[in-house]
Amino acid sequence: MADLNGVPWPPDPIQTTRLLLRTPVAADRDGVIELLCSPVATRYLAGPQSRTDVERTMPSTPSGRVGVFTVEANGRFVGTVSFDRRDASRPGHVRTGGLEVEVSYAIVPDEWGHGYAAEAVTAALDWVEGALPGEPVVLCTQTANLASMRVAERVGFVEVGRFEEFDATQWLGVHRPERT
Numbered sequence: 001m002a003d004l005n006g007v008p009w010p011p012d013p014i015q016t017t018r019l020l021l022r023t024p025v026a027a028d029r030d031g032v033i034e035l036l037c038s039p040v041a042t043r044y045l046a047g048p049q050s051r052t053d054v055e056r057t058m059p060s061t062p063s064g065r066v067g068v069f070t071v072e073a074n075g076r077f078v079g080t081v082s083f084d085r086r087d088a089s090r091p092g093h094v095r096t097g098g099l100e101v102e103v104s105y106a107i108v109p110d111e112w113g114h115g116y117a118a119e120a121v122t123a124a125l126d127w128v129e130g131a132l133p134g135e136p137v138v139l140c141t142q143t144a145n146l147a148s149m150r151v152a153e154r155v156g157f158v159e160v161g162r163f164e165e166f167d168a169t170q171w172l173g174v175h176r177p178e179r180t
């Protein structure tokens with residue numbers, strides 16, 4: 001997956017009503033491992049990774065690449081919001097040549113249902129609009145992932161297609177912020 005090299009990084013931390021979005025630090029490592037190894041959190045993604053493997057391979061500061069935000073609530077790690085570029089070789093695009101900015105998000109299961117994902121993704125989309133103005137931002141999520149579909153709708157994604165990947169139907173949305 002191509003990254004977002006070229007955007008100003010690291011960004012200033014982003015404060016929302018309840019959340020702080022910031023670049024990852026070493027203290028986030030346990031939370032990131034929890035997300036990657038949780039069968040619940042990875043149900044509509046690639047499935048859980050082996051904790052032994054992840055513990056062995058993850059650097060002391062996780063996810064240090066451009067485009068990855070840690071989401072913090074009340075001083076605790078609650079999830080991540082990430083931006084990548086969507087490889088042209090994969091299905092699901094809104095422009096010829098692909099490499100659209102693609103957002104993904106995950107909240108630790110104990111923190112689901114508080115509106116954290118919608119609040120964090122909204123703030124992250126504001127940031128990316130400033131960092132890469134005018135670029136379409138896409139989101140792909142399994143249609144079976146009803147919570148994610150709801151988050152997509154709430155933060156302003158509109159459906160532009162569906163396709164099959166990883167033996168599942170995927171929803172392709174593009175973000176079109178309202179302009180006045």
Ligand SMILES: CC(C)(COP(=O)(O)OP(=O)(O)OC[C@H]1O[C@@H](n2cnc3c(N)ncnc32)[C@H](O)[C@@H]1OP(=O)(O)O)[C@@H](O)C(=O)NCCC(=O)NCCS
Nearest residue numbers: 041104105106107112113114115116117118146147148150
């Ligand atoms: C998707 C995910 C990020 C949502 O996190 P969250 O903080 O609980 O999300 P929010 O509270 O902001 O919003 C969830 C919405 O889905 C709704 N929802 C939750 N479960 C639902 C279900 N089974 N059916 C329908 N709607 C559901 C909630 O009611 C809420 O909608 P509302 O605000 O209108 O009430 C979280 O479930 C997650 O981390 N999943 C694993 C990772 C993942 O699948 N990411 C998506 C791929 S990018």
